[in-house]
Amino acid sequence: MPVYALGDKKPILPAEGEYWIAPNAEVMGNVKLEN
Incomplete structure (x- = not known):
């Protein structure tokens, strides 16, 4: 499962x-993401 930053934004x-x-x-x- 890829999780990527986009510039200075990250999950x-x-x-x-x-x-x-x-x-x-x-x-x-x-x-x-919240639980």
Whole structure:
């Protein structure tokens, strides 16, 4: 599961093991995942 920064913007993720992203998803840029 790729997680990318886009310039100075990067995804904000919960603690390791507290979220799931589909294997074929791409998360990039100004994104915030919450649980």
